[in-house]
Amino acid sequence: MTVSERLLQFLARLSRRSDLVIAVLLLVAVVMMLIPLPTFLVDILITANIAISVLILLASFYVSHPLQFSSLPSVILIATLFRLAITITTTRLILLQADAGEIITAFGTFVVGGSIAVGLVIFLIITIAQFIVVARGAERVAEVAARFTLDALPG
Template identity: 95%
Template sequence: MTISERLLHFLAKLSRRSDLVIAILMLVAVVMMLIPLPTFLVDILITANIAVSVLILLASFYVSHPLQFSSLPSVILIATLFRLAITITTTRLILLQADAGEIVSAFGTFVVGGSIAVGLVIFLIITVAQFIVVARGAERVAEVAARFTLDALPGKQMSIDAELRNGDIDQAEARRLRQQLERESQLFGAMDGAMKFVKGDVIAGIVIILVNLIGGFAIGT
């Protein structure tokens, strides 16, 4: 068996044990928060985080029905925790070694040109946009979607029962539709909770950046 075949076989096994994958990723995130990592490994993790974020965005665009991506709330929670672990890791490297890797340095040079004043202005703009527009807007959308879905659930169930009594659908189809309604209600409820988690992560990110600024100036002076 070649290396590629072994890798595919391993990935196929992992896909059947999604709970194990989630547990491993959570353990990796916790280890990242506690153990100092080398800068080259941090660069790899940041690249992987950006790639996964782009993949999630593209997958959400091409989904025709919400249930086709029913694992989105769990994916958002894991990705958010992973990003928070990366933030803590880079903070440790910046304060201890004054070096968070090539990617962080490249972003700082490209976005703000290495200027502290420009960096503060850009930081304030991004903070306002991320917290007020993105985080609160996404939280409100998820909350309204969950509320409307739960409010419409009794009416949809009565409609399924009426179609079953009229003979428009059989027992198997009625069972499938009820299961679909249950999965939709669980999905939108989970998305509501996931968006609250994301909002908390945004607040934590703002606090961490402020701590970075204060700690960086204190250590630098």
């Protein structure tokens, strides 16, 4: 039996146990947050994260009916947890080793262009945008919760 046949057989067995695969992936994400990883592995994980994000985006573009991609909320939740684990890992690398890997360094050089002033302005803009998005989201959640509470009242 060749390696490719064994790999296909293994993937077929995994496809029957998708619940177990998701549980293992979530466990790996939690372990990533706890155990320091080497920079080359973090670079690989960041690349995989970007590739997965592009695949999710393309899959959502080419769906003709919403029910064809009904697992989108779960996929986004798992991808967000993975992204959070990578963020914690890169923050640990930056603070402990002063080295975030090649991808973070290249992206930072591309965005900032070597100027601290430009970096601070971009950081301020991103911080304000994130604050507005979170504040609007929390406001919307509160409105929906109030509406459900009012609908549940008798009368």
